[in-house]
Amino acid sequence: MIKSVIFILFLAAGLSAQELWVKVNSPTTHTLRNLHFVDSLYGWAAGDSGAIVATTDGGSTWVSQRSGVLTDIYDLHFSDRNNGWCVTWRLDTLPYGTMLLNTTNGGKNWVKKPWEEPDIFLLTAHFLDSLNGWISGYEGRMYRTFDGGNEWRPEGIIPGYCSSFPVTYMNFYDSAFGMASGGHVDISGVIWRTTDNGEIWRSKCLSPEPLNAIYYLDSLNIIAVGGDFEYGTGIIRTTDGGLEWEYTSLEVFGIATAIDFRKDGEAWVPLAFANKMIYSFDTCRTWNVFEMPEFTNVFDLQFTDSTRGFAVGSNGVIYKYVPNYTAIKNETVNQESKENVLSIRNYPNPITEGTMIEIYSPQGIFIDIELYNLNGECVSNIYSGIKSKGRHHIYFNPGNISTGVYLLKVTDALGNTASVKTIKLK
Structure with missing residues (x-):
């Protein structure tokens, strides 16, 4: 493994003002930690207190689905529109252990x-x-089924220093080649690798x-x-199928809990409790910060294609x-974000319930x-505070402010200012 000590620069070139994460109606207030779409129409999310929601x-x-449990759901996975699994724990009665949830009708x-x-x-x-599926967890345990979960058999894991650390994620490239990830806080992050249909890891x-x-x-x-509270967010990459890896610390607070690509080169990563996501336009070489509205924690995301994606998090x-957000045809002053000019803009504009303020600080x-x-x-x-060089997003809810025309103004400590006219509707 190669360790990189290069500081990852968070670029000033950020999102277009015409790109945005907007909140949609959710049927639950329980935190959602897992998201899975099988195609552009059918998707599910699950999380705390047995919450499962679905879209078709x-x-x-x-809409909410009845899981039949009140314990937290640690993972959710569907193989198609009908067949899905959730992993939770049995904690209400002895003996304690794992409880699986299975559906065959979506x-x-x-x-x-x-x-x-x-x-277990x-x-x-x-x-x-x-x-055909796998399940894994604490103590590096892995099991496989060939009959839809009626029977499970232990998988072969080559013993090693970190082979018994918790496994928290699994993903297969094809039926033969797969990887799992996990690790132990303050000790190590781990990759498990198989090239023989999961027989040996x-x-x-x-x-x-x-x-x-x-x-x-x-x-x-x-x-x-991945990441933790001490080291922050980290990334590893391989160019030879997992034989050798390069590790880089991104020098940003947060725990990376998921990764997906919207299109070639453009990756998004939620940072959980840090109330932000990071995104890259150059296949994870350099990164930008996107601050989530209302200080929301986001735990999982997925793009179904280049124009549609979803993210889930705290409070459902x-x-x-x-x-290509269309509601931003507004009159602005000093709106253009040149690399040496303080700037501000907001969208949507006019404002009804809330607006995303985007500033650029040189x-x-x-x-x-x-x-x-x-x-x-x-x-x-x-807002008052220190912002690093680059583009930043701050969500603003005008609350009971009266209908009318206003001026959003940003001022830095050197006296530089920029402003944008915005309209508050009822």
Whole structure:
């Protein structure tokens, strides 16, 4: 493994103002931690207190499904529109252990399947089809089924220093080649690798923090992300199918919990409790920061194609990625974000419920963002604090501010200012 000590520069060139994550109606207030779409229409999300929600119309509407449990769901995976699995734990009665949930009708009905052996705590599942799947979890345990989960057999794991660390994620490139990730906080992040249909797995310690998700660019080029509260976000990549890896610390606070690509080169990673996501336009070489609205924690995301994506997180929030956002034809002052000019803009504009303020700062400096009426009176102090060089996003809810025309203004510690006219509707 090669360790990189290169500081990852968070580029000033950020998102177009015409790209945005917008909140959609969610039927739950329980935190959602897992998201899975099998195609552009059918998707599910699951999380705390047994919450499962589903969509059959591409995320336009979401409905709750009855899981039959009140424990947290650690993973959710569907092989097609009908067959799906959830991993949770049995904690209400002895003996404690793993509880699997299985559906064969898209989640209309979920059937409990207690793990036969007690005190086994599993965390993640992956199915190639309705019959062939794997499940894994604490102590590096891995099991495989050939009959849709009626019977499970232990997989062969080559013993190693970190082979018994928790496995938290699994993903297969094809039926023969697959990887799993996980690790132990303050010790190591781990990748498990198989090339023989999961018969034998070999582990490798690769990072100072656990690894939480894996993405295959192809069979040779693979990326995994992770992090913890001490080391922050980290990334590893391989160009030879996982024989050798390069680790890089991104020098940003947050725990990377997922990774997906919207299109070639453009990757998105949620940072969980850091209330932000990071995104890259150059296949994870350099990164930008996107601050989530209302300080939302996002735990998982997935793009179904280049124009549609979803993210889930705290308090049941569901976000939809909307490219080419059309409601930003507004009059602006100093709107263009040149690399040496302080700038501000917001979208949508006019504002009904809330708006995303985008600023560009040509240097790391203290800034103030304020809202003024046309009499020159400050009606809201939106933000005061230090921002690094680059593009930043801050969500603003105008609340009970009266209908009318206002001026959003950003001022830095050197006295530089920029502003944009915005309209508040009822």
